[in-house]
Amino acid sequence: MSGDIRISALPKTLTVLGQGTGTADSREILTGEASNEIVFAVVGGAGSGTSVIANTLQHLLSEAHIDASILKASEVIIEWANRTGKPIPAAIPKTLQSVEILQDYGDNMRAGVGTGKPDNSAVALRLILHIQRTRAQKMGVEFKPGTEVKPDGARRAYILDSIRHPAEVNLLRQVYGDAFVLIGVVCDQSKREDRMRLKYADAGAANARKFMTRDNADDDKKHGQHVADAFHLADFFIDNTIDRESAPGTSNRDWKASDDLSRLVKIVTGSQLERPRLAETAMYHAYSTQMQSACLSRQVGAALVDRNGNVIATGTNEVPKAGGGVYGEAVSPDTGEARCAFFENPDHRYCRNTREQIQIAGELLDSLVAMGLKYPERS
Numbered sequence: 001m002s003g004d005i006r007i008s009a010l011p012k013t014l015t016v017l018g019q020g021t022g023t024a025d026s027r028e029i030l031t032g033e034a035s036n037e038i039v040f041a042v043v044g045g046a047g048s049g050t051s052v053i054a055n056t057l058q059h060l061l062s063e064a065h066i067d068a069s070i071l072k073a074s075e076v077i078i079e080w081a082n083r084t085g086k087p088i089p090a091a092i093p094k095t096l097q098s099v100e101i102l103q104d105y106g107d108n109m110r111a112g113v114g115t116g117k118p119d120n121s122a123v124a125l126r127l128i129l130h131i132q133r134t135r136a137q138k139m140g141v142e143f144k145p146g147t148e149v150k151p152d153g154a155r156r157a158y159i160l161d162s163i164r165h166p167a168e169v170n171l172l173r174q175v176y177g178d179a180f181v182l183i184g185v186v187c188d189q190s191k192r193e194d195r196m197r198l199k200y201a202d203a204g205a206a207n208a209r210k211f212m213t214r215d216n217a218d219d220d221k222k223h224g225q226h227v228a229d230a231f232h233l234a235d236f237f238i239d240n241t242i243d244r245e246s247a248p249g250t251s252n253r254d255w256k257a258s259d260d261l262s263r264l265v266k267i268v269t270g271s272q273l274e275r276p277r278l279a280e281t282a283m284y285h286a287y288s289t290q291m292q293s294a295c296l297s298r299q300v301g302a303a304l305v306d307r308n309g310n311v312i313a314t315g316t317n318e319v320p321k322a323g324g325g326v327y328g329e330a331v332s333p334d335t336g337e338a339r340c341a342f343f344e345n346p347d348h349r350y351c352r353n354t355r356e357q358i359q360i361a362g363e364l365l366d367s368l369v370a371m372g373l374k375y376p377e378r379s
Helices: 026-033 050-063 073-083 096-111 122-139 166-179 189-199 205-216 227-231 257-269 278-290 352-370
Strands: 007-010 013-016 037-043 067-072 156-161 180-186 236-239 245-247 301-305 311-316
Touching: 037 050, 037 166, 037 227, 050 067, 050 156, 050 180, 050 257, 067 073, 067 122, 073 096, 073 122, 096 122, 096 205, 122 156, 122 166, 166 180, 166 227, 180 257, 189 205, 205 227, 236 257, 278 301, 278 311
Parallel strands: 037 156, 037 180, 067 156, 180 236
Antiparallel strands: 007 013, 301 311
């Protein structure tokens, strides 16, 4: 269902806000309010093949009788460049230099160039408008920016290729809720480099690695790309290290990404019961275990399972307690709680680890300044 539905639930009845008040069977109302639309987004490092995954997903959704549209972030960035009078790099031949120009434009969008309002989710915001425009075109109605285009119940999907910042993920999740699925594309770095050298005329080994570093996390810019951070927010992961074709025009039997995507479509649409795999079960236990940690710096969980999927042990980062065990295990509140988040004095509730890191960084910078070294200010 769409994340836009506003309902208040009552036993056996539902009151739909904005459409009058009445009593009816809850299933009837929910069925009538269902948008039957879902938004997929793909995230992966440069050379991982996000477009291949997007195109394959579109084909599988079409086979499931779902009208799927691919919306590219690069098109949103080019539209912004046209509005602000920026030169558009040539599409042919494909070069890393032209892609880097689009990266710069994406950074400018997030920095608020042209609007004066910095927003790291700016690209996702424009993609949301593209979704509304595409929906209006499918429905044959006029699209007016700022006016809601409500879904008409048709089975549709929108595939966003591709996500480059965690703020984009957060915005899309807020807007579409459970109707949003983020797919993380996994690929070995050596394979990514090989693909980039084949795709771009100016992509030598050094240029490819430099480009991948910026794509992964551009820490030199306040509003740069942070693909690695967005990648870890994915709901479903696809390994695309193996090439789709063993030779031009010949399918590779070892390429399993299509099978994995087919399983995702079945899970999302509910067309077939899909049990969690062993690795997914283990990750679920590891994630739930990490939530037991009260660390203010980072929550880490681990799960040890055997080959049959039986959980042998779980663990998380916690503070050991005198006498054995860790804090927070007992049903009754611990006396003399000494963890950062529960320190008796509120003024001392801070992460000791982070404070120590900041102190070390400060001492290092002071030493560099004393040596007369200067660094350019970050943009």
